[in-house]
Amino acid sequence: MSESSFQDDVLGELGDDKLTEIAGLLGTDTTGARETVAETVGAMTGDLREKADADDADGVEVRQAIAEVAEAEPPLEGVATFGGLGGLGGLLSGGMMAGVLAKVSKPVAAAVSKRTGIPAATISRVIEMLIPVVLAVLAKRASGKATGAGAAGAPGTAPGTTPGATPGASGGASGGLGDLLGEILGGGKK
Numbered sequence: 001m002s003e004s005s006f007q008d009d010v011l012g013e014l015g016d017d018k019l020t021e022i023a024g025l026l027g028t029d030t031t032g033a034r035e036t037v038a039e040t041v042g043a044m045t046g047d048l049r050e051k052a053d054a055d056d057a058d059g060v061e062v063r064q065a066i067a068e069v070a071e072a073e074p075p076l077e078g079v080a081t082f083g084g085l086g087g088l089g090g091l092l093s094g095g096m097m098a099g100v101l102a103k104v105s106k107p108v109a110a111a112v113s114k115r116t117g118i119p120a121a122t123i124s125r126v127i128e129m130l131i132p133v134v135l136a137v138l139a140k141r142a143s144g145k146a147t148g149a150g151a152a153g154a155p156g157t158a159p160g161t162t163p164g165a166t167p168g169a170s171g172g173a174s175g176g177l178g179d180l181l182g183e184i185l186g187g188g189k190k
Contacts, residue, residue, distance in 0.1 A: 006045060007038045009137045010130065018133070022126055026118060040112050040126060044134065047104045065097040069135075070142040097138060101131045 011019070011034060023033035052062040105127040106120075113120035 006137065006141075007041045009141070010041045010133055011037060013133050013137050014130070018129065022129060025125055025129075026122060036112070036116060036118065036123075036126065037130065039116060040108065040123060040130060041134065043108045043111050044101065044104060044127070044130075047108055048100070051100075051104070061096070062100055065100045066138075066142075068096045069138050097135060098131060101127075101134060105131075 014022075014037065016030075019030050019033050019037070022037060023030050026033055026036055028036070048062055051058045052066065053059065054062075105124060109120045109123040109127055112118070112123045116123075
C-alpha cells in the first residue's frame, strides 16, 4: 500500500504533460503510460531496497545515497519540469542517488521489458525521464521524514555519513537510516 503511495507521488510529481510525453514514447494512452510508470517505479524501489539490504559495496553506496538525499537542504520543487534532461546529477543535490538510479536503470529496464513486452530501450528512455522526478519525490519524503526519524545529518556532517553510525556497520547504519529508507520508499521490510 505505501509502495503504491510512492508510485502515486511520482505520478503526481510527473504531471500530465510528462505523462502524455511518456505515453507518446510508449505508443499508448495516458492510462497505459501510468501503468508502465507505476511498474517501473515499483521495480526501481524494489531494486533499491534489495541493494540497500546487501552487505557489499552496492549496499554501502545505496545507503550513502539515501543519507545524502536525507541531508539535502530544502525539498526540491518543480523538478518534473527538468524531466527531459535525464542526467542532472549534482544539480539536484542528489548526485549520488542520481548515479545509483542510473546504475539500476539497465536491470530495471530489462525486468520491466520482460514483464510488459515493451522494448528495454524504450523503458530506458522512460527511466531517464523518471530519474529527476524520483529524486524530487525521494527528497520531499526524506525532508518530511528525516526530522522525525532523526536521520538527517547535522550541518557539519560529512556527506555519506549518518550521525552516530559506525562506518562500515552492516545494516546497522540502520536504526535511523534503515528506518528512513523504509519510510521514504514505503513498505520497507526489517
